[in-house]
Amino acid sequence: MGLTKSEIFTDKQNKLAGMMKALAHPARIAIIQYLIKANACVNGQLVEELGLAQPTISQHLKELKNAGLIQGTIEGTSVCYCIEPKTWAVYQKEFGALFAAYRGGDSCCG
């Protein structure tokens, strides 16, 4: 039905899945990578860089902002976006923990 049954999972599982979802689109990956390289940028730059319409970029920026991954500061008529270091560190830690939890099992099936 397109509706995730989030009530049957733990908060941690829902949160982790939400974090993945925030980065589960090439445009948002591209925005993040551009922000890492340029340190900061405005909407217009991304429109030129990525080749998506301005409302589309704006929407992706909104999702990244909702996820806490970026922050936007109004500067005159434009908005300066950059990575939010605190949330970034949280993502890094949580993702790292997930992958570190698996210790290459020697007794798999088969």
Next chain:
Amino acid sequence: MGLTKSEIFTDKQNKLAGMMKALAHPARIAIIQYLIKANACVNGQLVEELGLAQPTISQHLKELKNAGLIQGTIEGTSVCYCIEPKTWAVYQKEFGALFAAYRGGDSCCG
């Protein structure tokens, strides 16, 4: 239009986004975490453990398999699933690289 314009992004960006998407659902996170703990399991166990219908679990397992994150071995009438260590290591490396690329910028906007 619900259709991602993947042709305007790099292969790496599309691939990384696809990797995130494979884990962007709490059920798939739960399955992976269960596999880490139990080392291996069959569909029926997950149906009991997660409380989703059998076809739903089967579908999520299929997506994880398509992503290369898990492998399934037929054992009699059931199928034994476990984590695929090789792809797991790739994910770990790629995710790690993404997050390591950002070096806490001191000169953000604002």
Next chain:
DNA sequence: TTGTTTCATTGCAATATTACGATAATAAGG
């Protein structure tokens, strides 16, 4: 004020995802 620039929001169409009942498919035991 009027115009310009820049970004956000709205509204919509097209496609994707999620979930499950019903039904196949396969293997094992009689």
Next chain:
DNA sequence: CCTTATTATCGTAATATTGCAATGAAACAA
């Protein structure tokens, strides 16, 4: 062969996501 057990697939309904044209909102300059 028939039955049971287990998983995969099909079909479908409900919801979510993606993308953009049109429009709105805010800051600035003249």
